[in-house]
Amino acid sequence: MTAEQGTTAKSIAAKDSKAEHAAGLALLNRLRQQEKTRLSLSVLAGSAATLLLILSWYFIARLIQQVVLAPPIESSAVPLQAVLIVSLLLARNLALYWQEQLAQTASNTIRASLRQQLLHAWQATAPATLQQRAASSHAGHWLEDTDALDGYIARYFPQQQLMLLSPLLILAAIALSNWLVALLLLLSAPLIPLFMSLIGMGAEHINQQHLTQRQRLAGHFLDRLRKMTLINRLGAAEQVKAEVASRSERYRQLVMKTLRLAFLSSAVLEFFASVAIAAVAIYIGFVLFGAINFGPAQSLTLASGIFMLALAPEFFQPLRQFAQSYHDRAAAIAAAAELAPVLLPIAKAPAQIAAPAKADSPTFVCQQLSVSTAAGNIICPVLNLRLTPGQCLLISGPSGAGKTTLLNTLAGLRPASSGQVLLNQQPVNQARVFYMPQKPWVFNGTLRENLSVLSPDVDDNALLSALNTVGLAGLCASPAELDKPLSERAEGLSGGQLQRLALARALLSPFDILMLDEPTASLDLASRLQIIACLKQLKQRYSLIIVSHDVELLTLADQHLQITSAACELKECYAEV
Amino acid sequence: MQRFNTTKAMRFWLSLFMRANRHRLALGAALAIATALSGIALLALSGWFITATALAGAAIALGLVYALDIYLPGGGIRFFALSRTASRYFERLYNHDTVLGQLARSRVALFTGLQQLSRAQSLSSSDSDWLNRLTAELDALDNLYLRLLLPPLVTLLSTVLFFAILALWIPLFSLSTAAALLLVLVLSCVLFLRHNITQGAALVGLFLAARAEVIQQHEGMAELSASQSLPRYQQRLRQSSSAIQQQEQLLQQSKARLQLLLNSLQSAVFLLLIFALLNGFTAGTVSAPVAVMFILGWLGVAELISSLPTQLGYFGKTAFSAVRLAQLAQPSDTVTAETKARQNDTISSIHLSVQTHPRIALSAEQALNLILQGDSDKLLVTGASGCGKSTLAACLAAEQAHPAISLTLNGNELNAAEWQGYQQQVAYLAQGNAVFADTLRYNLQLGQNALPEQALWQALATVELEQWARALPHGLDTWLGDWGQNLSGGQARRLSLARLLLRTPALVILDEPFNGLDAQMTERIWQNIQPWLTGKLVLLILHEKPAQFANIDAYQQIRLSE
Numbered sequence A: 001m002t003a004e005q006g007t008t009a010k011s012i013a014a015k016d017s018k019a020e021h022a023a024g025l026a027l028l029n030r031l032r033q034q035e036k037t038r039l040s041l042s043v044l045a046g047s048a049a050t051l052l053l054i055l056s057w058y059f060i061a062r063l064i065q066q067v068v069l070a071p072p073i074e075s076s077a078v079p080l081q082a083v084l085i086v087s088l089l090l091a092r093n094l095a096l097y098w099q100e101q102l103a104q105t106a107s108n109t110i111r112a113s114l115r116q117q118l119l120h121a122w123q124a125t126a127p128a129t130l131q132q133r134a135a136s137s138h139a140g141h142w143l144e145d146t147d148a149l150d151g152y153i154a155r156y157f158p159q160q161q162l163m164l165l166s167p168l169l170i171l172a173a174i175a176l177s178n179w180l181v182a183l184l185l186l187l188s189a190p191l192i193p194l195f196m197s198l199i200g201m202g203a204e205h206i207n208q209q210h211l212t213q214r215q216r217l218a219g220h221f222l223d224r225l226r227k228m229t230l231i232n233r234l235g236a237a238e239q240v241k242a243e244v245a246s247r248s249e250r251y252r253q254l255v256m257k258t259l260r261l262a263f264l265s266s267a268v269l270e271f272f273a274s275v276a277i278a279a280v281a282i283y284i285g286f287v288l289f290g291a292i293n294f295g296p297a298q299s300l301t302l303a304s305g306i307f308m309l310a311l312a313p314e315f316f317q318p319l320r321q322f323a324q325s326y327h328d329r330a331a332a333i334a335a336a337a338e339l340a341p342v343l344l345p346i347a348k349a350p351a352q353i354a355a356p357a358k359a360d361s362p363t364f365v366c367q368q369l370s371v372s373t374a375a376g377n378i379i380c381p382v383l384n385l386r387l388t389p390g391q392c393l394l395i396s397g398p399s400g401a402g403k404t405t406l407l408n409t410l411a412g413l414r415p416a417s418s419g420q421v422l423l424n425q426q427p428v429n430q431a432r433v434f435y436m437p438q439k440p441w442v443f444n445g446t447l448r449e450n451l452s453v454l455s456p457d458v459d460d461n462a463l464l465s466a467l468n469t470v471g472l473a474g475l476c477a478s479p480a481e482l483d484k485p486l487s488e489r490a491e492g493l494s495g496g497q498l499q500r501l502a503l504a505r506a507l508l509s510p511f512d513i514l515m516l517d518e519p520t521a522s523l524d525l526a527s528r529l530q531i532i533a534c535l536k537q538l539k540q541r542y543s544l545i546i547v548s549h550d551v552e553l554l555t556l557a558d559q560h561l562q563i564t565s566a567a568c569e570l571k572e573c574y575a576e577v
Numbered sequence B: 001m002q003r004f005n006t007t008k009a010m011r012f013w014l015s016l017f018m019r020a021n022r023h024r025l026a027l028g029a030a031l032a033i034a035t036a037l038s039g040i041a042l043l044a045l046s047g048w049f050i051t052a053t054a055l056a057g058a059a060i061a062l063g064l065v066y067a068l069d070i071y072l073p074g075g076g077i078r079f080f081a082l083s084r085t086a087s088r089y090f091e092r093l094y095n096h097d098t099v100l101g102q103l104a105r106s107r108v109a110l111f112t113g114l115q116q117l118s119r120a121q122s123l124s125s126s127d128s129d130w131l132n133r134l135t136a137e138l139d140a141l142d143n144l145y146l147r148l149l150l151p152p153l154v155t156l157l158s159t160v161l162f163f164a165i166l167a168l169w170i171p172l173f174s175l176s177t178a179a180a181l182l183l184v185l186v187l188s189c190v191l192f193l194r195h196n197i198t199q200g201a202a203l204v205g206l207f208l209a210a211r212a213e214v215i216q217q218h219e220g221m222a223e224l225s226a227s228q229s230l231p232r233y234q235q236r237l238r239q240s241s242s243a244i245q246q247q248e249q250l251l252q253q254s255k256a257r258l259q260l261l262l263n264s265l266q267s268a269v270f271l272l273l274i275f276a277l278l279n280g281f282t283a284g285t286v287s288a289p290v291a292v293m294f295i296l297g298w299l300g301v302a303e304l305i306s307s308l309p310t311q312l313g314y315f316g317k318t319a320f321s322a323v324r325l326a327q328l329a330q331p332s333d334t335v336t337a338e339t340k341a342r343q344n345d346t347i348s349s350i351h352l353s354v355q356t357h358p359r360i361a362l363s364a365e366q367a368l369n370l371i372l373q374g375d376s377d378k379l380l381v382t383g384a385s386g387c388g389k390s391t392l393a394a395c396l397a398a399e400q401a402h403p404a405i406s407l408t409l410n411g412n413e414l415n416a417a418e419w420q421g422y423q424q425q426v427a428y429l430a431q432g433n434a435v436f437a438d439t440l441r442y443n444l445q446l447g448q449n450a451l452p453e454q455a456l457w458q459a460l461a462t463v464e465l466e467q468w469a470r471a472l473p474h475g476l477d478t479w480l481g482d483w484g485q486n487l488s489g490g491q492a493r494r495l496s497l498a499r500l501l502l503r504t505p506a507l508v509i510l511d512e513p514f515n516g517l518d519a520q521m522t523e524r525i526w527q528n529i530q531p532w533l534t535g536k537l538v539l540l541i542l543h544e545k546p547a548q549f550a551n552i553d554a555y556q557q558i559r560l561s562e
Helices: A002-013 A019-035 A035-070 A077-124 A136-179 A177-225 A226-231 A235-288 A295-299 A302-347 A402-410 A447-454 A460-469 A479-483 A495-507 A525-541 A551-555 B002-061 B071-118 B125-139 B142-166 B171-219 B222-225 B235-283 B288-306 B308-312 B316-331 B389-396 B416-423 B440-445 B453-462 B466-470 B487-499 B519-528
Strands: A366-370 A378-387 A392-396 A419-421 A434-436 A513-517 A542-549 A559-564 A569-574 B351-356 B368-373 B378-382 B404-408 B426-429 B507-511 B537-541 B557-560
Touching: A019 A035, A019 A136, A019 B416, A035 A077, A035 A136, A035 A302, A035 A569, A035 B002, A077 A136, A077 A302, A077 B235, A136 A177, A136 A302, A136 B171, A177 A226, A177 A235, A177 A295, A177 A302, A226 A235, A226 B071, A226 B378, A235 B002, A235 B071, A295 B222, A302 B002, A302 B288, A302 B416, A366 B416, A378 B507, A402 A513, A402 A542, A434 A495, A434 B222, A447 A460, A447 A479, A447 B222, A460 A479, A460 B308, A495 A525, A495 B222, A495 B308, A525 A542, A525 A551, A551 B171, A551 B222, B002 B071, B002 B142, B002 B288, B002 B316, B002 B507, B071 B125, B071 B142, B071 B316, B125 B142, B142 B171, B142 B288, B142 B308, B142 B316, B171 B222, B171 B235, B171 B308, B171 B316, B235 B308, B288 B308, B351 B389, B368 B378, B368 B389, B368 B537, B378 B389, B389 B404, B389 B507, B426 B487, B440 B453, B440 B487, B440 B537, B453 B466, B453 B487, B487 B519
Parallel strands: A392 A542, A392 A559, A434 A513, A513 A542, B378 B537, B378 B557, B426 B507, B507 B537
Antiparallel strands: A366 A378, A366 A419, A559 A569, B351 B368, B351 B404
């Protein structure tokens, strides 16, 4: 049952993964360009480390041969060689240190800049679009997805370059000693990237699914946790627990599928590396024993044998590290594919926010406005209206007719199908509008933080008098009580109190227009009258747009927009009160 | 205190792993050690082999008789090459599977723990905080075994083994070097871990705060964006971004320093080893092939040591998660959740008495008594917002334990152990609307066995959602978005009501059931649910007594405010 439901959801959510992948890759490339210098220097340090390693093994192998095969060694030469080897090895460790530090700094800088870009993108995107995603998935973008790029920038990218440079340096050094061994290594090396890319491509695809699955799992958890009380109430605790178990199990299977392939790619590499080392060792042994005489066998000595044998694993080392960070690449591309569409809005040059034209009386104007739902159902084919301070527009209609969607459009929270909404001659999405949704936003913080969130610079007196105006003076007798925290779910406040708390925000700083979605829906008569009285006061200064069924509010309205039934016909009627 | 908790929590999770997977863990560790030893042996044997052949070749060239079997070592080299590959692949796969299986189980255990907690007390942590615990932190636990336990263990054993074998040739050097090496190694790692746990915890704290901040910002996006307050509000996130960056840099730096230290340490040991072995060779205690065997074998050990900083870098995050999760997963003493379901007697009378409840103003002066039975089986409670109507409903639904409440069923007082059984007989529509991120069907029948389609459609028709549901792309199997976004407030309200209509409870509690609906629809739906309400005990909560409702005069009425 649950599995079926999951599949339905998955097929709905299925998107063109190829295009996403390309967008992710493009984003990674763009970000990487920002830190080109540091990343190149990191690669340089890595190459220097390889060079130093080659040199130190040259001297070590020579020392061993001198001692083993030519016993009468001059004692004064040994300390000198020791100093040389020590300094080479230390220099190599330092080079490795800088390789890591530079790449890491590049990654830090890039991720910090990406977080900035996300903030800008959120500003540039219509809130209605943003709210189609769970808030937790935005948090995922900001934290996990951004961090998923770390492995790619700090490890995968430098490794990708070093995978080419380092083995080439080693190969050259070995070729100088013995071309046959170099040829052997050279032959085994190109096979490796071939196998790896074959396997890696599969892993990448699966990794993308893994990321989506992880987000779903997280969303599922949060959703069910929030409704824990209801779940208990419905007696569904055991059922939901089984659901959590099956989701976790599915997640495990999916991750294992990724890993089986990811590990296979590194196993292929291990295999080639091990076999090549074994082949080099056996070849060198046979030559030194005298069993092989062809090719460059004559020039092979114990020193060059040890030199080549010690460097053979190092030839494969960058490849091995690269294989490990291949996983990083897949994770980074998947995360970037997730982020790329989110960042898209800032690519379109953000409209310059013009200084608001100082009209004597701010007017709100809709011109040829057409609004439809996301599914394409027309809510309102054409709307022209004009509202000045002191005027109130009431929007009413049956449940589900699209009143909230219409109000969102008027508030500039979602784009209109056509036509425009202007406040003081500028597009409404650049103007300061007070908007109050059906479920008012109350967050985990103090009363003061909640009240002053739209106007941070107000003083205690203003806060207290605003509370008084909306009839919440009882919540807070003294300024000290302003700093008492509310719980996130606001269990301490009734629906009516929350509504009035949100309305109090409108009193704390000047707005050009107030838009309210069902401000009296969950209030009793007394609170309703209080709110209506309060709105009457506000009406003297501001324009008001109210979505409501409340007949009482009609007394406030100068214009009444009625949206009728599912047929979505629009009637307009003007009623002077 | 902090350190004690960390140790205890780590031990808790490890013992949980051990208990469930003892043989799996042993096999996993064996595979890991086999992998490490194969790598060391491959290089060591190769070194021995080429030196031995070089000496033999030189001797033969001088015309001396020299017996050396070159095929057996060659076979050994090939064997280790293959065993290294195979054991590494299976080791990684096997150990990951073990840990992921364990994590799936931990996930459920944690969910259960939280569920019990939510029954016992209202939950204090904010939800966004939880999300992080349950996903990122649970995932972080796999580091415990794969990165923090296994690699140091393998490194330690391989190092000890290497020097133990070396001691057969040069005991004094071997033992003293091993002692010095292990001392420095352990000391530097312990120092690193101590630093890492404080810095790591600080980073996790920053992450948690940032997550809560992002979620908060997006929940208030409409208000913030409409009032052009968003850029200023985002200032907090800008600060948290740079704080995260700084903290990460601190962690990376200490890791890079440990890496430099360990690399230098193994270089130093390497050099000492070369000279001790060559010295031994000159003195005649070590043969040349053996000397080269150890020199190249050391490369394998050194690789293990070099990989430690990367693995240990996960310590801080993992320890932090381990502590927090252990607290949640451990069965809490305060929860004695095992409750006997009350016998399935039909409830024919309920008496709720509330005295001096802090949220119900009217109960301050005298006890408030609600009695539902016989002819007076229906009750309407009205009052101003904030006067305690919803609290009263929650009391009747036995959702809140409070000394001020006493609940009597069929003449017997309900005790805490019987709550759960009682709740199964109550259909309670609370104020908030809850739409599960799942299909419409799931939303309707959660908590019940699969219901016939007919019944689901009937319930939807009763709340006038049938037309809407028929128009949905997948009918009953349509997914209702993450937060039920594709439902309006009124639709969500009616869906919540429909969910209850599919049940046959003894008691119905409706707290503002028609919020967000217009007057005509409210009256129609009220009319539609009359048959369902018949024969049941009912508590209806509204702001005002409605004038137009059918049968409403049959309800007793209590007003909680003036």
